[in-house]
Amino acid sequence: MLAAAALAAIAVFVLYLCLVALAEPLLTVRDAFARTDVIVVLGGDGPPRAAKAAELWLAGLAPRILVSGDGDCLYIRDAMIAAGVSRGAITTECRSGSTRENAQLSAPILARSETASATLVTSWYHSRRALASFQRACPRIDWKSNPTEPPPTFRGAAFSHHGPAIAQEYAKTVVYAIGDLARDIEATDKPTGWCAGEPA
Numbered sequence: 001m002l003a004a005a006a007l008a009a010i011a012v013f014v015l016y017l018c019l020v021a022l023a024e025p026l027l028t029v030r031d032a033f034a035r036t037d038v039i040v041v042l043g044g045d046g047p048p049r050a051a052k053a054a055e056l057w058l059a060g061l062a063p064r065i066l067v068s069g070d071g072d073c074l075y076i077r078d079a080m081i082a083a084g085v086s087r088g089a090i091t092t093e094c095r096s097g098s099t100r101e102n103a104q105l106s107a108p109i110l111a112r113s114e115t116a117s118a119t120l121v122t123s124w125y126h127s128r129r130a131l132a133s134f135q136r137a138c139p140r141i142d143w144k145s146n147p148t149e150p151p152p153t154f155r156g157a158a159f160s161h162h163g164p165a166i167a168q169e170y171a172k173t174v175v176y177a178i179g180d181l182a183r184d185i186e187a188t189d190k191p192t193g194w195c196a197g198e199p200a
Contacts, residue, residue, distance in 0.1 A: 031119075033146070039121055041076060041121040124148050126147070129172060140195070
C-alpha cells in the first residue's frame with residue numbers, strides 16, 4: 001500500500017515537472033515587437049506586468065495603456081507612473097475578476113476608441129488563454145502578445161509561486177476552451193460590431 005502511494009506521488013511529481021517544462025511552448029504566446037494603438041495590461045500579478053507594460057510604453061510601442069482587473073488595478077497604474085509612464089496615457093477598468101471578464105469589460109472601452117491593434121501584457125504562462133479571450137471578445141482588433149519573461153532557471157519556475165500557477169493554468173485553459181466551444185454551439189449568430197456585444 002505504501003509502495004503504491006509512493007509510486008503515485010512520484011508520478012504526480014514527474015507530471016508536475018513536465019507541465020512546468022512545457023509551459024513556454026504550450027501556454028505562452030510571444031510576438032515580435034510591433035507598434036499598436038494600445039497596451040492592455042491585466043491585473044493579477046502586478047509588479048512584473050506593470051514593469052513590462054511600462055517598458056513597452058517607454059519604448060514607444062503604443063501611446064495608450066488600458067489596465068484591466070480588480071485587486072491590483074490601481075497598484076499597476078501607480079507603478080507604471082512611478083516608472084515614467086504619463087498618467088494621462090493610462091485608462092483603468094477595475095471591475096473584472098477573471099480573464100474572461102478582463103476581455104468582456106475591456107471590449108466597450110476598446111470599441112469606443114475604434115482600436116485597430118493592441119498588445120496584451122500578462123504573465124508568460126497566462127498569455128495564450130488571455131490572448132484567446134481577447135481575440136474572441138474583439139475579433140476585429142489585431143492582437144499581439146508581449147508577456148512577462150519566465151524565471152531564468154527551471155528551478156525558479158518549478159519551485160516558486162509560478163509552479164502551482166502554471167499547473168492551474170493548464171486546467172483553466174481546458175475549461176475556457178470547453179466553455180467557448182459550448183457558447184459557439186449555442187450561438188445563433190455572430191457579433192457584427194467592433195467587439196462582441198457592441199452594435200454594428
